[in-house]
Amino acid sequence: xxxxxxxxxxxxxxxxxxxxxxxxxxxxxxxxxxxxxxxxxxxxxxxxxxxxxxxxxxxxxxxxxxxxxxxxxxxxxxxxxxxxxxxxxxxxxxxxxxxxxxxxxxxxxxxxxxxxxxxxxxxxxxxxxxxxxxxxxxxxxxxxxxxxxxxxxxxxxxxxxxxxxxxxxxxxxxxxxxxxxxxxxxxxxxxxxxxxxxxxxxxxxxxxxxxxxxxxxxxxxxxxxxxxxxxxxxxxxxxxxxxxxxxxxxxxxxxxxxxxxxxxxx
Amino acid sequence: xxxxxxxxxxxxxxxxxxxxxxxxxxxxxxxxxxxxxxxxxxxxxxxxxxxx
Numbered sequence: 001x002x003x004x005x006x007x008x009x010x011x012x013x014x015x016x017x018x019x020x021x022x023x024x025x026x027x028x029x030x031x032x033x034x035x036x037x038x039x040x041x042x043x044x045x046x047x048x049x050x051x052x053x054x055x056x057x058x059x060x061x062x063x064x065x066x067x068x069x070x071x072x073x074x075x076x077x078x079x080x081x082x083x084x085x086x087x088x089x090x091x092x093x094x095x096x097x098x099x100x101x102x103x104x105x106x107x108x109x110x111x112x113x114x115x116x117x118x119x120x121x122x123x124x125x126x127x128x129x130x131x132x133x134x135x136x137x138x139x140x141x142x143x144x145x146x147x148x149x150x151x152x153x154x155x156x157x158x159x160x161x162x163x164x165x166x167x168x169x170x171x172x173x174x175x176x177x178x179x180x181x182x183x184x185x186x187x188x189x190x191x192x193x194x195x196x197x198x199x200x201x202x203x204x205x206x207x208x209x210x211x212x213x214x215x216x217x218x219x220x221x222x223x224x225x226x227x228x229x230x231x232x233x234x235x236x237x238x239x240x241x242x243x244x245x246x247x248x249x250x251x252x253x254x255x256x257x258x259x260x261x262x263x264x265x266x
Numbered sequence: 267x268x269x270x271x272x273x274x275x276x277x278x279x280x281x282x283x284x285x286x287x288x289x290x291x292x293x294x295x296x297x298x299x300x301x302x303x304x305x306x307x308x309x310x311x312x313x314x315x316x317x318x
Contacts, residue, residue: 079307086303094282094299109286117285121292122299 120155211245215253
């Protein structure tokens with residue numbers, strides 16, 4: 001499948017979803033009209049002396065109204081899902097555009113600030129569904145010895161927790177994404193016997209998405225998203241987080257390359 | 267061939283620059299992002315013909 005075909009297929013799917021929502025909307029209006037007018041007429045009939053056929057028709061009207069409400073809910077769900085897709089893609093588009101302008105020198109801000117303020121914090125606000133849910137984003141890079149992690153950038157972690165983060169790579173679930181170079185998803189980390197809660201963490205971890213940060217054929221580190229709720233990430237959120245991981249990979253790669261360049265020139 | 271017209275800049279695009287400069291917080295930016303997405307979906311829903 002070519003890129004053009006893929007784009008066409010995504011566009012067709014989007015168009016069909018909207019068209020379906022609209023078709024449901026029109027059906028809903030017609031059904032409402034029939035239902036409400038029939039119910040009014042039959043109500044009068046029953047009030048003035050109900051008969052078996054009248055009651056049967058009244059029940060049929062109620063069924064029609066129930067069907068209309070179901071269709072309305074379905075249309076609402078379609079549009080709500082589309083709005084979330086648009087929100088996620090809007091953020092990824094803004095982040096990519098800004099990265100290009102930072103690299104070109106149009107926007108004068110350091111890449112670490114861009115990663116935390118421009119990507120991690122808004123994404124955390126978007127991903128957190130429930131008031132009680134605690135979502136945390138982190139980027140882990142191996143220390144110079146290559147055996148332990150440090151956490152240069154995060155959102156949702158305490159300043160102390162971030163500064164003191166010093167886990168052995170082999171003891172963390174993040175090792176899988178780092179070693180394999182492939183994204184990993186644990187909907188419920190509790191079922192993995194290898195998982196150990198971080199004693200320093202302020203909130204428990206229940207779901208984990210761990211993505212490798214790649215620069216060419218090298219894995220620089222991992223991008224982790226954890227939630228205090230199990231099964232917290234739906235497929236749309238998975239796609240969104242994966243897209244952000246790709247943007248972060250480029251940003252971290254450029255930043256580390258710049259640091260090496262500066263260290264070499266000193 | 268129709269006359270091309272520039273895609274209008276959305277509010278969230280300007281808000282993103284303000285977010286990077288530290289002039290607003292991420293919650294305000296997320297709010298404008300959601301508003302733009304809602305308006306875009308409403309626009310598409312009005313423009314697309316109903317599939318038969």
